[in-house]
Amino acid sequence: MDWRSVTFDWNRARAFLVTAEEGSLSAAARALGLAQPTLGRQVEALEAELGVALFERTGRGLRLTPSGHELLAHARIMGEGARALSLSAWGQSEALEGxxxxxxxxxxxxxxxxxxxxxxxAAEPRIRIEVVVSNDLSDLSRREADIAVRNVRPTEPDLIARKIREARARLYAAPGYLDRCGRTAAGGPISGASFIDIDEQGSLMKLLNTQGFALTEADFPYRCRNFAVMWEMVRRGLGIGILDDRIGDADPSVERAVPGFTPITFPVWLVAHRDMARSRRLRVVFDALAKGLA
Structure with a gap:
């Protein structure tokens, strides 16, 4: 390759890419942690180096020119290459800190x-942990997280995964709630008990009805998409909820609401980016999670 043919500053190409992706200089400056005037000068300098106008300045901000559109595709390839290099380098780290x-x-x-x-x-005090709380799948390739605990096996070729266990979800309620609504001879709640749904699709009602329950929307006076909040509602006696039995059985403020209920099984996977598996720091955290969740 004739490196003399590369006549622009690569850092300025990043400024152009992020500005185009974010849609404005102010948003791009926030994304890069730069002052807006500094970023603007980088974009203008790239235009001067390349000899083309990349943006049209309009009353509402910036708009890509035809040349800008054409060069953006190349800038995106450069961005992906830079991201891959960063991931690979991060994965080579042997330091047990960070x-x-x-x-x-x-x-x-x-x-x-x-x-x-x-x-x-206690074992590795120099490793700092950020917990990213999300019920959606984090994009590990884009570094939304380094390790993910998931309930589905990843299909992306650049991810590695270890199946930790088959978890079981059971129905739980506060003892006082079951005392108020009554119990069957088998120890479960009588008809008329309230349930707390977990999504807009009525997933819990559908699951329970496959096991012989005859529930309708009237049996679900509450719905909560956050399992931790749902669990607090269960503990306070608002109704019956479903959760992993490692959590439910360990909580003395609740009990299994329907002892004869067949638990819902689901897998627990630990997932990381393939490049990051070469990091000693990541392996230590990955193995600690695997041991603790197993």
Whole structure:
């Protein structure tokens, strides 16, 4: 390759790419942690180096020129290459210090991760942990997290995963609530008990009805998309909820609401980016999570 043919500053190309992606200089400056005038000068300098206008200045901000549109595709390739280089370099680190971000659902982040992280910190105090709480799948390729606890096996080729266990979800309620609504001879709640739904699709009602329940929307006076909040509602006696039995059975303020209920099983996967698996810091955290969640 004739490196003399590259006549522009690569850092200025990043300024152009982020400005185009974010849609304005102010948004791009925030994304890069730069002052807006500084970023603007970088974009203008790139235009001068390339000899083309990349943006049209309008009353509402910036708009890509035809030349800008054409060069943006090349800038995106450069950005992906820079991101891949950063990931690979990060993965080579052998230092047991620095930050590792862990993505987990609100229930796992609230009830299962804290004791694991406490033990990890006692063993490796220089590793800093960020807990990314999300019930959606974090994009590990884009560094939304370094490690993710998931309930589905990843399909992306650049991710590695270890199946930790088959978890079981059971129905729980506060003892006082079951005392108020009554119990069947088998120990479960009588008809007329209230349930707390977990999403707009009525997933819990559908699951329970496949097991012989005859529930309608009237049996679900509450709905909550956050499992940790739902669990607090269960503990306060608002109704019956469903949760991983490692959490439910360990909580003395609740009990299994329907002892004969067949638990819902689901897998627990630990996922990381393939390049990052070469990082000693990441391996230590990954293994601590695997041991603690197993």
């Amino acid at each position: 930050e590792v971000a862990i993505s987990a659902s609100d229930a796992y982040a609230s009830y299962l991760l804290p004791p694991i992280l406490e033990r990890l910190h």
